Amino acid sequence: MxxxxxxxxxxxxxxxxxxxxxxxxxxxxxxxxxxxxxxxxxxxxxxxxxxxxxxxxxxxxxxxxxxxxxxxxxxxxxxxxxxxxxxxxxxxxxxxxxxxxxxxxxxxxxxxxxxxxxxxxxxxxxxxxxxxxxxxxxxxxxxxxxxxxxxxxxxxxxxxxxxxxxxxxxxxxxxxxxxxxxxxxxxxxxxxxxxxxxxxxxxxxxxxxxxxxxxxxxxxxxxxxxxxxxxxxxxxxxxxxxxxxxxxxxxxxxxxxxxxxxxxxxxxxxxxxxxxxxxxxxxxxxxxxxxxxxxxxxxxxxxxxxxxxxxxxxxxxxxxxAPATASPSRATSRTRPPLVRFTQVRFAYEGASTPVVDGLDLDIMPGELLALVGLNGAGKSTLTKLLAGLYRPQAGTITADGRDIANTAGWQSGLGVVFQDFVKYPLSLRDNIAVGAEDPELVVAAARDAGLDGVASRLPRGYDTPLSPGRRGGVDLSGGQWQQVALARALHASRAGARILVLDEPTAHLDVRTEHELFRRLSGITEGISVVLISHRLFTVRQADRIALLSGGRIAELGSHDELMAAGGHYAAMYRLQAQRFVQGFDDRLDGGGVG
Missing domain, CATH: 1.20.1560.10 (ABC transporter type 1, transmembrane domain)
Incomplete structure (x- = not known):
């Protein structure tokens, strides 16, 4: 009944x-x-x-x-x-x-x-x-x-x-x-x-x-x-x-x-x-x-x-x-990036026998470009998800200007994120970038910031072209072009008020030259924004203000590129190995297809 x-x-x-x-x-x-x-x-x-x-x-x-x-x-x-x-x-x-x-x-x-x-x-x-x-x-x-x-x-x-x-x-x-x-x-x-x-x-x-x-x-x-x-x-x-x-x-x-x-x-x-x-x-x-x-x-x-x-x-x-009140929109987000502090953070996925991060201490300074590097499984992507408030640490705290982000209203609305496993929505290019926002000028500006404006100009219906070959008039993009769409999505959020930009392998599908050009533009676009960058290409991260090497669930090395190279630790060894492969002509991008 x-x-x-x-x-x-x-x-x-x-x-x-x-x-x-x-x-x-x-x-x-x-x-x-x-x-x-x-x-x-x-x-x-x-x-x-x-x-x-x-x-x-x-x-x-x-x-x-x-x-x-x-x-x-x-x-x-x-x-x-x-x-x-x-x-x-x-x-x-x-x-x-x-x-x-x-x-x-x-x-x-x-x-x-x-x-x-x-x-x-x-x-x-x-x-x-x-x-x-x-x-x-x-x-x-x-x-x-x-x-x-x-x-x-x-x-x-x-x-x-x-x-x-x-x-x-x-x-x-x-x-x-x-x-x-x-x-x-x-x-x-x-x-x-x-x-x-x-x-x-x-x-x-x-x-x-x-x-x-x-x-x-x-x-x-x-x-x-x-x-x-x-x-x-x-x-x-x-x-x-x-x-x-x-x-x-x-x-x-x-x-x-x-x-x-x-x-x-x-x-x-x-x-x-x-x-x-x-x-x-x-x-x-x-x-x-x-x-x-x-x-x-x-x-x-x-x-x-x-x-x-x-x-x-x-x-x-x-x-x-669920929280008692809804998070505010980006329009009410803070106007300056906060000081974010990880203090003795521990986190393990459900059912896992060992934690991904354990006793992690890290500061993300306001307005800095912080790079996270480490071997696969070191916890880089998990750390960004903790930063985004998608998971709560089982021990320790994550604070923004001294306040726990779990108790900070609208914390997630203050971030723009490119996830490594970003979503390819079978919607128009405009909707893929804006994800619900209504300002067309921000969409065009974000696409330009991500180097996507040239692709948009070649699409049959421009920004209104469905990015799905299964839809009428739709097309598919290459892996690199899709990654630029995901980047444009995060940059759109930063133009709409987000003060922290998290980029998890944002250029894995791009060649080195396109990647270099992209980061050259980003250096001016992200001024006044805190940027957390994860990249397996250490040639890219050497531009960062500081580089944090994760190992064993903690920060094993921390400093600028020059400081870490001078220290001669794991980062220096990894950088020299990659530099040798690059000289030999190794191209590690993953790509194929797309709009020519």
Missing amino acids: RDRLALLRLFRDAGPALTAALVLVVLIDAVVPAGIAVAVAELVRSSGLTALGPVLLMSGVMLAGQVAQTFRWPVQRLAADRIDGAFRTRVAALVMAVPTLDVAERQDVQNLVKTATVEPREWVDKTSGDGAVSLLESVARAFGLIASAAVLAAWSWWLVPATVVPAVLLRYVHSRQWVRHFRIWMAGVLYHRRWRYWGEVATSPAAGRELRVFGAAEWLLRHHIDDVHRHLIPVWSDDRVVLRRLWLALVLPLAATTAVFTWVALGTAAGDGTVALLTAVLTAGWSVFGLAIQTDDVIALEGARPVIRAATRLDHLIRPC
């Missing part, structure tokens, strides 16, 4: 007008059988000119039923889509309300999000809108059952239980069969997903190359068949059980209607009723069983129940972690 009430409350998202229209069409559709029974009785009772009224009544009932049937599906779909859209928006807003990623990245939270925002691909996949609409249909069918029962009561009250009880029992048995079948199917859904995955791999052009070269087609098809059998053998077994029990679906209505109809027919023959009333009873009695056997709403409700429960569970998990 709790799940059903939750589904009914979702109709607030459909709106009063659409909800009223849906209620009207499903109610009309449900009571049409009772209306036809009454109209048929009146038609049989009438003769000559007196038949005009019953004929018009019959025509009106049938026309109303036809209109309801015509509009029912589009109204249902529109209501379900509105409910689903609002429901998924609330789930997304709930997850986005938490400024850190530690909750959102948890596997149980991710599973709940997938369940709550399911996109139907199989008959068992139902959305919140599907469940809400089906629940309303089941309520309407109950009204239709009552209307047909009222026609039966016109003969005698005992016809109602004699007909309705077997019909309700039939619905119960039929519903239980479908629910069991649903649960058997869901019990093997993991195998079903694996079977689908093998099928997608088999037809993928990229995977097809390797499968043919390595002769792995038979291996893949064997997995494909094994997984589908593991899933469907229990389903097929239940299908056979259902087929063997179909006699019950036949015997219940047949026995009940035979007994009732025979009794009423004999009574009519004996003069206890009219032929017209007999006709109405026969029509209404059969419609009771017709309404009872419709159990599609049972599957929709069973499939929507996990969706509703997942959203409720998400709310309980996430809401306590």
Whole structure:
């Protein structure tokens, strides 16, 4: 009942007008059988000119039923889509309300999000809108059952239980069969997903190359068949059980209607009723069983129940972690960069046996260019995510001008970040840069700062060109061009008020000459902004005011390029090794494709 009430409350998202229209069409559709029974009785009772009224009544009932049937599906779909859209928006807003990623990245939270925002691909996949609409249909069918029962009561009250009880029992048995079948199917859904995955791999052009070269087609098809059998053998077994029990679906209505109809027919023959009333009873009695056997709403409700429960569970998990007030926009961000201080910071990812950073001390001075270097896995990207407030340290503090950033309102709005695994949105170039902002001049300026203006001029629709080959008029970019888009996104934030710029491998896909030109421009653009730069190219970071070498979860070396080279430590050894490879002509960029 709790799940059903939750589904009914979702109709607030459909709106009063659409909800009223849906209620009207499903109610009309449900009571049409009772209306036809009454109209048929009146038609049989009438003769000559007196038949005009019953004929018009019959025509009106049938026309109303036809209109309801015509509009029912589009109204249902529109209501379900509105409910689903609002429901998924609330789930997304709930997850986005938490400024850190530690909750959102948890596997149980991710599973709940997938369940709550399911996109139907199989008959068992139902959305919140599907469940809400089906629940309303089941309520309407109950009204239709009552209307047909009222026609039966016109003969005698005992016809109602004699007909309705077997019909309700039939619905119960039929519903239980479908629910069991649903649960058997869901019990093997993991195998079903694996079977689908093998099928997608088999037809993928990229995977097809390797499968043919390595002769792995038979291996893949064997997995494909094994997984589908593991899933469907229990389903097929239940299908056979259902087929063997179909006699019950036949015997219940047949026995009940035979007994009732025979009794009423004999009574009519004996003069206890009219032929017209007999006709109405026969029509209404059969419609009771017709309404009872419709159990599609049972599957929709069973499939929507996990969706509703997942959203409720998400709310309980996430809401306590969300701040009481929203972060201010960039327009209210600070006008100068703060002094950021890491003090004995320790952080380990969930499930990891050792921390990524442990006892880390580091100051980021206002307006300086600080470079972070170190071997893979040293914690450079993790440190930037801690700086961005995406994770909270398990020990130690991160402060800005002496205040913990976790308690600093709008901290994240004061940063512009290029993440190493930046997102390629399948949107226009403008939206990829602005990510929701509305100032077109800032977009053009940020693109120019990132060296992207030349690419924009060659796109078919300029800044309005979709960066997705799957969209009409869309194109794809090369790895280097996409990286410039990500950089422009961060520079757009700095032009909009961000005072700290975090660049995590912002030029990994660019050649050395393009990278050098880019950083030459950035030196003037980022004046008065604190910049934290991560780059595997030490030739680039030597321009930094200070360079911090991470090792063992701590700052192992800290100083300018000249100071670290003079110290002759790990940084100096790494720099000399890279310089030797560069002289030999080694180009370490990752690139390909794009707009020429």
